[in-house]
Amino acid sequence: MDLPRACYLPDGDDGYVATALTIGPWDPGLQHAGPPAALLARAVERTGGIPDGQAVRLAYDVLGPVPVGPVRVTARVLRPGRRIELVEAALEAGGRTAMRLTAWRMRTRDSAATATPPQPFAVGPEEARSAAFDVFSEEVAYHRALEWRAAAGSLTTTGPAAAWTRPLCELVEGEPMTPLEHLLVMTDAASGISTEIDWSQATFANVDLVVALFRQPAGDWLGMDAVTTLGPGGAGQCAADLHDRRGRIGRSVASLFVEPREEPTPRRTGLDGARPRS
Template sequence: MQLPAAFYLPDGDGLVATALTIGPWDPGLQHAGPPAALLAREAERASGIPGGQTVRLAFDVLGPVPVGPVRVAARVVRPGRRIELVEAALEAGGRTAMRLTAWRVRTADSADTASPAPPLPVGPQESAPAQFSVFRQEVAYHRSLEWRAAAGSLTGPGPAAAWTRPLCALVEGEPITPLQHLLVMTDAASGISAELDWSRATFANVDLVVALFRQPAGEWLAMDAATTLGPTGVGQCAADLHDTRGRIGRSVASLFVEPR
């Protein structure tokens, strides 16, 4: 099977989404993971702290992101030499579809006071290869990562943990960074830990917050996710995030839940 080389292709001063961005709900709409990674890329490009660390990323999904042309822009809204706040927005289909606020900080060596970060009990090499059956298209988001199940079932109900490895670039001609890979992956936490049948209910996230005490590193990253459903059509998905050295942070997403 011939896959696109990247989620996005440069097109003048914008980008065009490829089939690898297609999400599970509608073949004309993007999964939120690739746009989230694209916003983080733009925020880091706008940063005024060279070599800084992005410690919190808060994404708002303002509406569906169509598969097609997109534009991203970012600005520093709270400049500083040690701490800054960067805002980024993604336009698609003639409107702002997603936005991001990201806190970035200057880094320094504090290894002597760092807390231990235990790894997942099962690493990527010991985890079982996994595939998804919920995507309607043969080429879609699920083909962009190599998936391995570390705990639970990635397609059945209940908490689950998965390792992933990127199989494409974010933007054609650029190597995907570990942070970009993390964001492409992490938006799928509610998918691998779903508590409802995909064919009978939708549970789309309206936001995603990722908080990191260490930047991700290496080829393999993991999320250990659980979804909790409330009594009023609202859910929440939380995940511990890992690389092969140990835990690096957490994510949380708010879910809008309704029958199909």
């Protein structure tokens, strides 16, 4: 199977064209929020004024669907500082702002003497099961951007789940995907692997995503241990612990807008042979 080399192709100074690797699960014409979240994080890291600073909180607002096609990313420093800064980035598509990110970045220093000991995940990527996060209508879509391994639960059935991933492509053509970019490509899928409702019966798109980190991700393999909780009024929340090989690096939380499908879609069988269950 021929796959695009990257999620995005450069198009001018601040423009990009999304490839099929950004296609999301709800509509083949719309992007999964993971790749644009990573594109915004890339802009924040390049715009920040603290050399070798680290992002400690990335707060995304999803203002509308992001079409698969041309996008434009801009960024600026809202609150400059030598030790702490606040950076904002925005993604425009179709003449409107579709996603926005505000990120706190901090100066780094050696504090290993007082650091909390690492908390490794119980199942490493080598012990995890090869799996497919395959709930997409298109053969080439977001799920092909990463290699997926299930560490707990299943990526195609309901309930809490944990997964390891590593990049199978670049974020922007010609650039290796950084661990922070990889983390954002992956983390928006936490509600997908831990869904509590059948994909064929309802949609549960997130309107935001907050990633809080006490240590920067490192290495090729990153993981998430996710739980989704559904409320009684049509809202849900997904929370996940985020890991690299050394241990936990932070947490994410997302607010979900849950809505029944007007016409339930046919059930699709995942590549690992499991069927979603309600």
